[in-house]
Amino acid sequence: MLAAFLSQTLADNEMAFVATALMVAGIMATTVVILLHRASQLTGAARASWGLLLAGVAGIGVWTTHFVAMLGYRPDAALAYDPVVTFASAAIGVISIGGPLMACCYVRRRRVRAACGVVMGLGVGAMHFTGISALDDCVVSHSPLTSLLAVALGAVPLAAALVIRGGRAGAVLQAGLIIVGVCALHFTGLHGLSFTKLAAGGSTAIDPASLSLIVVSAAILLCGAASAAVYTETRLEAQRQQAASALAEQDERFLLALRNMSNGLVMVDAEGQVIAFNSRAVEILGLDAEDVAPGRGIALIVGAMARRGEWDAAEIADFVAEHRHWLAGEGGTRTERRFANGRTLAVSCRRMPEGGAVLSYDDVTESRAARDAMDFMALHDPLTALPNRRSFHDLVGRLSTEGETCGALLLIDIDRFKWMNETFGHSVGDAVLIQIADRLRFACPDGELVFRFEGGEVAAIVRAGTESDARRLAEVLRAAVARPVPIEGEPVSVSCCIGFACVADGDWHQLLERASLALRRAKEFGRDRIEGYESGMIERAARRRQIEVELAEALAQDAFELHFQPFYALPARRLIGFEALLRWRNPALGMVSPAEFVPISEANGLIVDIGAWVLEEACRQLARWPVHLHVAVNASAVQLRSADFVGQVADALRRHGVEARRLEVELTETAMVEDGRLLSEVLKGLRRLGVRIAMDDFGTGYSSLAHLRDFELDRIKIDRSFIDTDVADLGSRAVIRAVTSLAQDLNILTIGEGVETEEQFQRLVECGCDVGQGYLLGRPMDAAAASRLISLQMFDDDLGAEQREASRLREEANGFRESRAAG
Missing domain, CATH: 3.30.450.20 (PAS domain)
Known part of the structure; x- marks a missing residue:
């Protein structure tokens, strides 16, 4: 049957036209596949435009294939075609073939696309049989069975073509199936065709020559569309490949970056x-x-x-x-x-x-x-791990903001901590501080915090605590510190001073200042002391700060004065010299006592410049007074430790032409204790100048007898505490007598200070004291008053000398008369 089909096909069709039809079908199929693929990738109006182009190319391409093949069908019969039906068949092809293809641009489901392929096959059959019916002057008949077979042979390959997906191989298979479907339907349909030629009718039919021209035009149009489609698709494919390559490279880089990201x-x-x-x-x-x-x-x-x-x-x-x-x-x-x-x-x-x-x-x-460690370091002491000063201020700020009205602060300062570092080394000092910090931390009850400020100073905050709570905690902490600490294998006792203050009127910000003042007071009393803040301390501290500021201005403005309190030889009450006493009258503060401003000047080092001024002024006055008088000036321990104290003394004496023996430097026993070796060198330098040395406040310091032995002294001043006593105080009288007796043996003059009554004066005379000083004998006075006192004393001395000479002459005359009378 197949052989018969092929034999008839070869007999009825001219092979040149068959080959041309196959070529046209191939061009059409390739173009359709390209356009369908492109249109499916687009969206919106672009997809619709490409879909319309696809429909036109598919309809015209199938129509052209049909009529190219018809030109070679039965060349023995001069076939003509009705123009209306011929062109109607072209329209049917565009609509019935192009429509399903255009629908496939919008759908991806295989079943729907297969249905579109079947509809497309029916459209090819409709176009084919309409084109056959365009034969003019012929009676056409079809075999129904052959016609159905032709449509089936066309629909199945077309349905399969629209279902296939894939790359280049899939596109080739699609084009092949479209060619098979179109050609199978056409030639199978022709096999069942029979017609009877009639006599020629009107002249409206399209003759083969005209049809050839139309078909050639359609073929050219189809080839143009195909070429344009191929060119466009080639460019688009190149662009797609380039974009795909760039995208793949970008994806690779992105994936590489993604794989190597730290997060x-x-x-x-x-x-x-x-x-x-x-x-x-x-x-x-x-x-x-x-x-x-x-x-x-x-x-x-x-x-x-x-x-x-x-x-x-x-x-x-x-x-x-x-x-x-x-x-x-x-x-x-x-x-x-x-x-x-x-x-x-x-x-x-x-x-x-x-x-x-x-x-x-x-x-x-x-x-x-690392950040937590830095935050911890910023708020904690690196040695003890206790919260530091910054942490303390943060807590105080929070408590103040929260409106906490009760609480207390304890400041703990380890006694002799600096000495411990210097003696045993900083490593030992650090180890001691760590142990004490642990003790304080564990000794504090829950809710109380311990802070380290600097050196051996530690603070503890008592929340919602009263003064009694603060003092009770201070006792606990002092006991914790007092336990022996092992140093180099030996237990060493450690003590501390504690100052505490309670919150007043909810003011947490003044708490540190109040506790600091209490601690300073505790340290002034010595070691192992607890002191609480008392009313007036802040005011006194403010006055101290004001004095410190005013002192520098006073020195620059020459606002100091020297007053002089006389020394009298006992028992004759003869003026032998003065003690120079520094005075400061401030416009705002009034008369400021040396006991108040001298310690401040010693603390800030200004005492060196003030002491130099005192030496200068004392020597200036000495140069104006008789040579038998001397002046004693007090020297601070800070002055003695200065590098050029002996040089200052020598310069002052030289500038004013004063003999060194007329200047006396008074030292306290406390100054001698602080640095005996340095003091010994300074005293040797003063002695080489010829300056006299006196010890002030004898009997109130330490190692007095050792000082009498180790330092060459010219005078010692017996402290007023031994003189200003009751007459019946036999102990004080015994001390004075012992000191004067010892001094006489060592060839040292003694001075009794603070003589205010005749009884005290007589007691000093009876005990053998050499010199007296006090309000009974003369109050401190300015330089002019001291000069008047000197003049008066000299007048009294001259008058007394004349009276003594006249008495002597009277006694000699009386003796002469008595001898003559006896003779």
């Missing part, structure tokens, strides 16, 4: 389902790759991550809710979470415009640990 990324869609993630995310979250697989919900991932971090149910629910809020566009987009194993994750969310978000997970454990 983990998880991309989720609008429903919270995972789209993509990198390996770092799996590593950071501590999960398996299956836990973060695409399609899994972010809630499941977060829950698994939290469970690996040993969170409880509330924490997991909170973290999951936070992620949901982020994806919904609510709340913040960054947080940090700390796991039970010590890891800290920084989590951030960046929402995408089209929905969904990119979640970033970063392991910040090390950086947060």
Whole structure:
């Protein structure tokens, strides 16, 4: 049967036209595949435009194939065609063939596309049989069975062609199936065709020559469309390949960057389902790759991550809710979470415009640990790990802001801590401080904080405590410090001074100043003392600060004065010299006592310049007074430690032409104790000049007898505490007598100071004291008054000398008369 079919086909058709028809069909099929592929990739108006072009090319291409083949059918019969039906068949081809193809541009489901292929096959059959019916002057008949077979043979390949997908091989197969479908339908249909030629009718029929021209024009149009489609597709393909290559390169770079990022990324869609993630995310979250697989919900991932971090149910629910809020566009987009194993994750969310978000997970454990360490170092002492001064001020600020009205502050200063560092070394001092810090930390009750300020100074805050609570805690802390501390294998006793103050009127900011004043007072009393703040301390401290400021101005403005209190030889009450006493009259403060401003000037070092002024002024006055008088000036321990004290004394004596023996330097026993070796060198220098040395306040310091032995002294002043006593005080009288007797044996003159009554004067005379000083004998006076006193004393001395000479002459005359009378 197939052989008969082929034999008849070869007999009825001229092979040149058959070959041409096949070529036209091939061009048409290739163009259709290209246009269909391109139109399917586009959207909107562009897809519609390409779809219309596809429909036209497909309809005209099948129509051209049909009529090219018809030109070679039965060349023995001069066939003509009705023009209306001929062109109608072309329109039918465009609509019935191009329509299903255009529909395939919009659908991807195979069944729908297969149905479109079947419809396309029916359209090819409709175009074919309409074109056959265009034969003019002929009676045409078709075999129904052959016609159905032809349509079936056309529809099946076309349906298969539209279902096929794939690359270049799929496109070739599609084109081949379209050619098979179109040609099979055409030639099978012709096999069942029979016609009877009639006599020629009107002249409206299209003759073969005209049909050939039309077909050639359609073929040219088809070839042009095919060429344009191929050219366009080639360019587009090149662009696609270039874009695909660039995209692939970009994707590769993106994936490389994604794999090597330090933080983990998880991309989720609008429903919270995972789209993509990198390996770092799996590593950071501590999960398996299956836990973060695409399609899994972010809630499941977060829950698994939290469970690996040993969170409880509330924490997991909170973290999951936070992620949901982020994806919904609510709340913040960054947080940090700390796991039970010590890891800290920084989590951030960046929402995408089209929905969904990119979640970033970063392991910040090390950086947060470093930051926490830095924060700890900023607020804690590196040696003892106690909170530092900054932490103290932060707490005080919070307590003040919170309106806390009760509380106290204790300042603890370890006695002799500087000496301990200098003697045993700073490593030992640090070890001692660490032990004491631990003791204080454990000795404080719950809620109380211990701070280290600097050196051996520690602070403790008592919250909501009263003065009795503060004193009770101070006793506990002092006892904790007092336990022996092992130093180089030996237990060493340690003590401390504690000053405390309570909050007054809710003012926490003055607490440190008040406690500091209390601590200063405790240290002034010695070691191992506890002192609380007392009313007036701040005012006295303010006055001290004012004095310190005014002192420098007073020295620059020459605002100091020297007063002179006379020394009298006993028992004759003969003026032998003066003690120079510094006075300062301030316009704002009034007359300021040396007992008040001298310690301040010693603390800030200004005493050196003030002492130089005193030496200068004392020598100036000495130069104006008789040579038998001397002046004693007091020298501070700070002055004696200065580098050029002996040089200052020598310069003052030389400038004013004063003999060195007329100047006397008074020292306290305390100054001698502080640095005996240095003092010994200074005293040797003064002695080489010829300056006299006196010890002030004898009997009130330390090692008095050793000082009498070790230092060459010219005078010692017996402290007024031994003189200003009751007449019946035999102990004080015995001390005075012992001192004067010892001094006489050592060839040292004694001076009794503070003589205010005749009884005290007579007691000094009876005890053998050499010199007296006090209000009874003469009050301190300015230089002019001292000069008048000197003149008066000299007048009294001259008058007494004349009276003594006249008495002597009278006694001699009386003796002469008595001898003559006896003779």
